[in-house]
Amino acid sequence: MASSLLILILILVIISLALLIGQRERKRRRLPPSPPRIPILGNLLWLTKPFSQLEPTLHHLRAKYGSIFTLYVGSRPVIFIMDGKQVHRSLIENSEAFADRPLPLSRSDLNGNLHSINNTPYGPLWRLLRRNLISEVIHLSKAGESSSSIQCMAFEILLKSLKAEAEANSGIVVPVHSIQHSFSFFMSSLCFGEIMEQKVVDQIMNVQLELIQIVEKLFALNLLPKVTLLLYCTRLGKLKQLRRAHQELLLPIIKACKQRVKDTDVISYVDSLFKLKVPADNEGNMRELSEEEIMSFISEFLDASIRPASATLEWIMARLVKHQDIQNKLRKEIRSVVGEKRRQVNKDELQRMPYLKAVILEALRRHPPAHFLIPHGVKENVMMDEYLIPKGTVVNYLVASLGLDETVWEDPLVFRPERFMVGGEGEERGKRDNIKTMMPFGAGRRMCPGMDIAMLQLEYLVANLVNEMELKTVPGMEVDLSEKAELVVAMKNPLHARIISTA
Numbered sequence: 001m002a003s004s005l006l007i008l009i010l011i012l013v014i015i016s017l018a019l020l021i022g023q024r025e026r027k028r029r030r031l032p033p034s035p036p037r038i039p040i041l042g043n044l045l046w047l048t049k050p051f052s053q054l055e056p057t058l059h060h061l062r063a064k065y066g067s068i069f070t071l072y073v074g075s076r077p078v079i080f081i082m083d084g085k086q087v088h089r090s091l092i093e094n095s096e097a098f099a100d101r102p103l104p105l106s107r108s109d110l111n112g113n114l115h116s117i118n119n120t121p122y123g124p125l126w127r128l129l130r131r132n133l134i135s136e137v138i139h140l141s142k143a144g145e146s147s148s149s150i151q152c153m154a155f156e157i158l159l160k161s162l163k164a165e166a167e168a169n170s171g172i173v174v175p176v177h178s179i180q181h182s183f184s185f186f187m188s189s190l191c192f193g194e195i196m197e198q199k200v201v202d203q204i205m206n207v208q209l210e211l212i213q214i215v216e217k218l219f220a221l222n223l224l225p226k227v228t229l230l231l232y233c234t235r236l237g238k239l240k241q242l243r244r245a246h247q248e249l250l251l252p253i254i255k256a257c258k259q260r261v262k263d264t265d266v267i268s269y270v271d272s273l274f275k276l277k278v279p280a281d282n283e284g285n286m287r288e289l290s291e292e293e294i295m296s297f298i299s300e301f302l303d304a305s306i307r308p309a310s311a312t313l314e315w316i317m318a319r320l321v322k323h324q325d326i327q328n329k330l331r332k333e334i335r336s337v338v339g340e341k342r343r344q345v346n347k348d349e350l351q352r353m354p355y356l357k358a359v360i361l362e363a364l365r366r367h368p369p370a371h372f373l374i375p376h377g378v379k380e381n382v383m384m385d386e387y388l389i390p391k392g393t394v395v396n397y398l399v400a401s402l403g404l405d406e407t408v409w410e411d412p413l414v415f416r417p418e419r420f421m422v423g424g425e426g427e428e429r430g431k432r433d434n435i436k437t438m439m440p441f442g443a444g445r446r447m448c449p450g451m452d453i454a455m456l457q458l459e460y461l462v463a464n465l466v467n468e469m470e471l472k473t474v475p476g477m478e479v480d481l482s483e484k485a486e487l488v489v490a491m492k493n494p495l496h497a498r499i500i501s502t503a
Contacts, residue, residue: 032079032387034070035061055371055485058082058398068387078375078394082401084408084437086384090395091376091444096122099445100377102394115293116300118374122445125278129297134449136272137190150189151457152344155464158182162469166499172474175317176494180205180310186457187305191298192257193268200249201302207246208303212487214239250295269301270294303487308369309454311490315367316360316462318495319415321471322479326417330355331502334467345463347456353463358420360458365403365426366415368440369488373397376446400489403438472498 058080061069067083081087090098099122117133120126161178184201257270273294280287289297320327333355338345350356375396382389389395404412410425419426426437441448448454465471473479474496482492 030386030388031077031390032068032070032384033065034072034077035065037072055398055400059401062401068384073394076394077390078396079389080396080398081384082398084402084405087397087402087439087443090382090384090389091397091446094382095444097379097382098376098395100379102375102377102392115296117297117449118300118304118446121377122379128276128278130449132272132276133269133301137269138450138453148347150186151347151460154182154186154457155344155461157185158461158465159468162499171498171500172496173499174494174496176310176314176491179313179317180306182461183306183310183313183457187302187309189268191269191301192253193271194257196253200253204246204249204299205302205306207242207249208299209307209487211239211242211246212303214242246299247295250298251291254291254294254298270298273297304448305450305454307488307490309457311369311488312360312363312367312454313458313461314491314495316363316458317465317471317497318479318481318491319363319366320359320466321473321495321497322481323415324472326359326415327466327471330359330462331466331470334463338467345460345467347460350456350459350463353459354421355417356459356463357455358417358424360455360462361420361426362415362417364440365409365438366413367483367489368399368403368438370440371398371400371485371489373399373439373442374446397439399439399442403440405437408437467502469502470500472500474498 061071061080062082068079068081068086070077070079072078081090101119101121117126117129120129158178158181161181162173162175165173165175165178181198184198184205185195188196188201254270257268258274273289276289277286278289279285320330333353334345337349337352373396375394378389378391378393378395381391403409406412410419418424421427441451441454475498477496479495480491480493483489484492
């Protein structure tokens, strides 16, 4: 009897311990906290605002739930990470686990099953596509040989446009369109290997922007597709119309490029895509890219380069207009390298202008072109502090919050390029691997492959602009630094400036 009682007590103790351990394990492996949600629908804020306009809400959620939290799109969790150390742990220390892309949140009839490097799952095909872009087009050793004259012409386009506008408006310019034309010329030339008509490039970019905007507005279709489909039938019709217009613009250009006489060396992105072979099946057979696939890769190339770079240059110019002391200090550095004779700064001379780079880094810290990264997908279960990030989960990062972290940056709202100079607080923080403090180009294996050439072109244009002219405020008009979040975060009210030749 005593032995039976002892066995019973022992069994109860084991069961209690197992339940306690299981409870602790479940608690330890829980998802990051989330605001209240409705079954099936998830968090209703997705219905009230497009994704690009959720930033204030996310800051509020961070204050309430901490730097890592969960939101639900329908029943699907989306985890946001907003602390620099946690960002570093995920994208650098666990780079492979966080290098995937999630299955599209948008329905297939919204995303159009478009092919792009950004949306390709992590693996051999992604590496092949990214390597082709970097080695054949973007890598500085290659781009430096083929793009010098294009780079010079891009600046001449910008300068000529600004001077013509100033002459017609008593020295006052609104440079946003001149900037966009300059970058459109530069990137479309690298893309197609020839000079494109500005009108054609503008048409392509406008249709692509409309496509992205309407897909974002149709995001609610992910929640209750059969119900919301009835509500958004007009927008879906507009989406199909835009896709046809996009195809009518790009496919003739692609066909013309394919038929032209080609040199032995690949000199443009589209040429590299014509020559690229990708897996046709799982048995090692290879195939060429279809015209539709090439069209998607071209769209990605132009979208990912022209608007972000244009927005960044406008922010830099706005800061130089607002902070005349910084502009004068920058001009002094430029003249110390090129001399007092007015001539274009060449690329080699840019390496001897540390303050120029500091100005651009500070602009990227204060005004990153995108406040969110493209969502990452998790390939395996990962523990982040006490929280579980399950395999297949969508993870996103708020880029802008890193550059404004008061625990990292002294007076983070102040525009002070000196922080990136030798001895400054940001001397080491501007380097590409130091993402705990800022990451305007992303980080880890999915870092923007065009970072180096974007920085080079920004440095080239800024150096030559400041060397060529003074940027002044318009009398009675303050520089408005309000933001507008669309495909990129641009100035809400375009910059107005007065330019004076330094000749």
